[in-house]
Amino acid sequence: MGIKQVADYAGVSIATVSRVLNKSANVSEVKRKKVLDAVKTLGYRPNDLARGLRNMPTSTIGVIIPDITNPFFPSVIRGAGDILHEADITPMIYNSDGNIDIEIEQIKTLISKRVDGLLFMHSEESKRVIDLIESANMPVVFLDRVEDGRFASVKSDNYGGMKIIMDYAYSLGHRDYWYIGGESKVSSARERLQAVFDFERDHSDISIKYASTTFSYEGGLWAFELLKKKFSIPTIIICGNDLIAFGAIDACLKNKLRVPYDISVTGFDDGFLAAHYNPPLTTVAQSPYDLGATGAKLLLEFISGKRKRAVTRVLPIRLIIRQSTTQL
CATH class of the missing domain: 3.40.50.2300 (Response regulator)
Structure with missing residues (x-):
């Protein structure tokens, strides 16, 4: 049970649910009642990890993807966004157009903004990028990519x-x-x-x-x-x-x-x-939504100190048979 299910049940946005639960902004009495009724009906209990993250320095996370026009990537962002909204954290989303020089500039920008962590789907493997991330001493989770064991990652099989x-x-x-x-x-x-x-x-x-x-x-x-x-x-x-x-x-x-x-x-x-x-x-x-959501959860564990060592999570896949193939 997550904040998304509460929002769907109440017919409001995830942000509205977050505001009601965190008492962080004014919400109309009608919407407040819908959220609280949904919480009671569904038996929702706020995530302890998320509550422990509310005192993060900036409450922002950087997200870099290579191609926003590829239908795969918006679903990744949606999955990550739902988890981050539940933790009352704002994602800062950047599209690199698959250009490594742009990625480097975007990482530098995110470092200057003191984001609390980074979800990163790079366009190519580069020592320049890895050295920059290491020098920032910032929690990073790679999405759909696996590096050399120094960083956590989430990928499909x-x-x-x-x-x-x-x-x-x-x-x-x-x-x-x-x-x-x-x-x-x-x-x-x-x-x-x-x-x-x-x-x-x-x-x-x-x-x-x-x-x-x-x-x-x-x-x-x-x-x-x-x-x-x-x-x-x-x-x-x-x-x-x-x-x-x-x-x-x-x-x-x-x-x-x-x-x-x-x-x-x-x-x-x-x-x-x-x-x-x-x-x-x-x-x-494969599930790009689960890819983003799992990556965000893993990143929050690093930021909160719950997890220290890098890990690679492998998500399951399944064969879908349709009409583009046939028996010879």
């Missing part, structure tokens, strides 16, 4: 998710693959790629051709055309995320290939559009 997709494709009879993955400068892309490498090693009867691109629709279009110039069309395209898969599907259509009748396509994410694309996308479901 990237390796396991891609292994499930490969197993499923193989069970359908596919032996000729293209793999279009994200750029290796981030750990999530490398983990998914490693699962494909290992699958190829363990199955001598398959052929896989590889391309690396950005985690974007345009990346899927570009990589398809690149592979088409070099290799014959496969029976299935395995994609590193849903956006790449959408680009690959449209590239297939432009080349008069029907999905899934002439070629199958898979993704990774299961964002909102996956079920509504044409055709609906077979993919791996």
